[in-house]
Amino acid sequence: MITPAFELTQDPDFLTVKIRVPYARASEFDIYFEGEDFKFYAKPYFLRLTLPGRIVEDGREKASYNADEGTFTIQLPKEVPGQYFEGLDLLTSLLAPKKSRSAKPLVEEMAASAELSEENEEEFDWEMEQIPYEESIPPLQHPYGFGNLRSGVFQRLQDELSDVIDIKDPDQTPAKERRRKRLAAEAAKFEPDHYLADFFEDEAIKHLLKYKPWWIDAHKKMTALQGESHQEHDSPAFVVFSEEEREQMRKFTNKSYLLDKRSRHHVYLGLIDILLAYCYEICVNEGEKNVESSWNIRKLSATLCWLESFSSIHDVLVSFGRRVLCYPLYRHFELVIRAFSDTVMILQLGKAAVLKCLLDVHKIFRECDPAYILNDLFITDYCIWIQKVKSKKLAALCESLQKTTLSKSHMGLELEELEAAAVLVQEEEKALKAAGTVSKQQLLCSESETSDSEESSSTSSSETEGSDSDEQESSTSEDGEINPFQGMLQEERTAPLIDCNGLRQGTNASATEVGDGKSKVSLQSPTPPGKLVEELEMQIHSAMRLSEQPEGLATAGCVSQEQEENPVPEPDRFSEAAAGKGNFLEVSPKPNPLLFLCSTNEDED
Incomplete structure (x- = not known):
C-alpha cells in the first residue's frame, strides 16, 4: 500500500482532511473515523491517522472529490466545538496508531500449541564441522547518537566515516576523554x-x-x-x-x-x-x-x-x-x-x-x-x-x-587580552606613522630651504660675476688708450729676463707702477733720455688717468697683492743717482721691482 500525500486544517467546528490520490478509482473508496482514529482507503492508497483531538459522526460530515487534481476533501465535525487541535502540521506523529506507541519486546515466546511435530523436524547433521570454543571478552562500547542509543557503528564503518567526525575510534573512547580531546583540538586550532x-x-x-x-x-x-x-x-x-x-x-x-x-x-x-x-x-x-x-x-x-x-x-x-x-x-x-x-x-x-x-x-x-x-x-x-x-x-x-x-x-x-594588545599595537603604529609623516615634512621643508638658499647664492654669485665682468668690460671699453698700455705692461711683465750683469739683453727697460694715485717710472738708458723720456711721460699721463678709475679696475692689472700688503719703504728720491749707479727719473715714491726698465751702468756710459 502507498501512503498518500495529505494535509490537515481546522476551524472552530470542523477538521478538514485533504488527501491526494492521483489515478485512484474514485468509485471505490472507504472512509472510517471515530474518536481520535481516522482511516481512508482507495486502492492502492491507504492512510491511517491518530488525531490530536476527538471527532464525531453527527450528519454534518462532508466529502468531495476533485477529478482534475485527484484529491479527496473530507470535513469532519469536532466533538467539542471550538477546541483547538495542536500539531496538525506534524504529519509523522499523526501516522502512527495509538497502540504502536507502547514499546513491545522484539522476541516473544510462542504458545505450546505452536511446537513443531517430530515428523517435521529436520535430521541432525552429525558430520558438521566443529570449531573449538574460545572465550572472548566483548570490547568495551561507549554509546552515542540520539539519546546515546547507538554503539559500534563507527567500528564497522571506520574507513567510510573517518571524514564525518573528528574523534578517532569513538566506540572505545569514553565521554570524558572525548571532551578532553575536543578542547585540546580547539585550543590547537x-x-x-x-x-x-x-x-x-x-x-x-x-x-x-x-x-x-x-x-x-x-x-x-x-x-x-x-x-x-x-x-x-x-x-x-x-x-x-x-x-x-x-x-x-x-x-x-x-x-x-x-x-x-x-x-x-x-x-x-x-x-x-x-x-x-x-x-x-x-x-x-x-x-x-x-x-x-x-x-x-x-x-x-x-x-x-x-x-x-x-x-x-x-x-x-x-x-x-x-x-x-x-x-x-x-x-x-x-x-x-x-x-x-x-x-x-x-x-x-x-x-x-x-x-x-x-x-x-x-x-x-x-x-x-x-x-x-x-x-x-x-x-x-x-x-x-x-x-x-x-x-x-x-x-x-x-x-x-x-x-x-x-x-x-x-x-x-584570551580574546579580550588579544584585542587589547592589538589595539595598543595599532595605536603605536599610528603614532609612529604620524611621527614619520612630521619628520618627512620637516625633511622636505629643510630640503626646500636648502635648495632655495642654493638658488639664491647661485643667483647672487652669478650676479656678482656678471657685475665683475661688466665692470671689467666697462673698464676696458671706457678708454681705448688703456688697452694698449696694459698690453704693453703685460708683455713687459711676462717677457723673459736674461740676467747679464744686472741688464736685460737686447731691449730697453722701463718700469711703471700705478697705485694710490701716484705713478713712478724708473729708467736706465745707455744714452741720454731724449724721445724716450717724452714717450714715458705720455704713458705716465695715461696711467694717471687709469688710476682715477674705480678701485679694483686700474690696479688689478698693475699692482700685486704682495705689494699692497708689504709696501717697499720709500727711498731718497736721488740717493741712487747720487751714488752714481745710473740715471733715474723718479715719478713714484713706491718703486715696483718687477716693473722697471734697465739701461746700461754708469761704467758703460
Whole structure:
C-alpha cells in the first residue's frame, strides 16, 4: 500500500482532511473515523491517522472529490466545538496508531500449541564441522547518537566515516576523554591572526548580520499577536511547510523512544547545539546552500562532530562559540551572539519551527555523501521525536536558554587580552606613522630651504660675476688708450729676463707702477733720455688717468697683492743717482721691482 500525500486544517467546528490520490478509482473508496482514529482507503492508497483531538459522526460530515487534481476533501465535525487541535502540521506523529506507541519486546515466546511435530523436524547433521570454543571478552562500547542509543557503528564503518567526525575510534573512547580531546583540538586550532583580522576588518561580518531568515518575520508576527486570546496555540500557523518537507515527514517511520531522565536531558541540549550550528550556516550563506553547508553544520556542532553529551546549556554555548572562533571562514563573536538569538526565536515559535529547521538539516546531510550517516544517528530521530514533545517542555527549554549568559571571557581563548594588545599595537603604529609623516615634512621643508638658499647664492654669485665682468668690460671699453698700455705692461711683465750683469739683453727697460694715485717710472738708458723720456711721460699721463678709475679696475692689472700688503719703504728720491749707479727719473715714491726698465751702468756710459 502507498501512503498518500495529505494535509490537515481546522476551524472552530470542523477538521478538514485533504488527501491526494492521483489515478485512484474514485468509485471505490472507504472512509472510517471515530474518536481520535481516522482511516481512508482507495486502492492502492491507504492512510491511517491518530488525531490530536476527538471527532464525531453527527450528519454534518462532508466529502468531495476533485477529478482534475485527484484529491479527496473530507470535513469532519469536532466533538467539542471550538477546541483547538495542536500539531496538525506534524504529519509523522499523526501516522502512527495509538497502540504502536507502547514499546513491545522484539522476541516473544510462542504458545505450546505452536511446537513443531517430530515428523517435521529436520535430521541432525552429525558430520558438521566443529570449531573449538574460545572465550572472548566483548570490547568495551561507549554509546552515542540520539539519546546515546547507538554503539559500534563507527567500528564497522571506520574507513567510510573517518571524514564525518573528528574523534578517532569513538566506540572505545569514553565521554570524558572525548571532551578532553575536543578542547585540546580547539585550543590547537585557534589562530589569533585570523580572529583579529575578522575583528578589525569586519565589513563582511556586518553585511552578513543584516540578513533576515524566515523565522525573524514569523517571530515578529507572533509577538504582535501575543496579546490576543488563543494565540499561544496559533504559533504553528506562522510556520508553513513546503510540499517537499511534507514528503520528508511522510517517509519517516514513526516510532517511540524510551529515554530516561538523563538521556532526555542530553537530547534537549544536543538539539540546541544542532540549531546553533544551523543558524550560523544560514546567516553566513544568507540562506543559500553550497558545498560547505554540510561541513559547517557538523563542524560547529560538537554533538555531531565529537559525539559530545553535554551537561548544561552553558557548556553548549561555550562549545559552539569556541568552534565558531576556530574553524569556519568567518570567525567573529558577533556571529555567535546572532546564532544564539536566532535559536531563541526558533524555540519560541514552537516545535513546528524546530521541525522545519531539522528537516532542512536532514536534506543537507542527505545530499552530502559522507554525512548521510549523521541522519541515521541523530537527525531522523530528532525529526520524529520533536513532533511528540510537549510544547511546555520546549518553552521551558527556551526560557532556560534565554537566561544563560555568554561572554568572550567564557571562551577560554584570551580574546579580550588579544584585542587589547592589538589595539595598543595599532595605536603605536599610528603614532609612529604620524611621527614619520612630521619628520618627512620637516625633511622636505629643510630640503626646500636648502635648495632655495642654493638658488639664491647661485643667483647672487652669478650676479656678482656678471657685475665683475661688466665692470671689467666697462673698464676696458671706457678708454681705448688703456688697452694698449696694459698690453704693453703685460708683455713687459711676462717677457723673459736674461740676467747679464744686472741688464736685460737686447731691449730697453722701463718700469711703471700705478697705485694710490701716484705713478713712478724708473729708467736706465745707455744714452741720454731724449724721445724716450717724452714717450714715458705720455704713458705716465695715461696711467694717471687709469688710476682715477674705480678701485679694483686700474690696479688689478698693475699692482700685486704682495705689494699692497708689504709696501717697499720709500727711498731718497736721488740717493741712487747720487751714488752714481745710473740715471733715474723718479715719478713714484713706491718703486715696483718687477716693473722697471734697465739701461746700461754708469761704467758703460
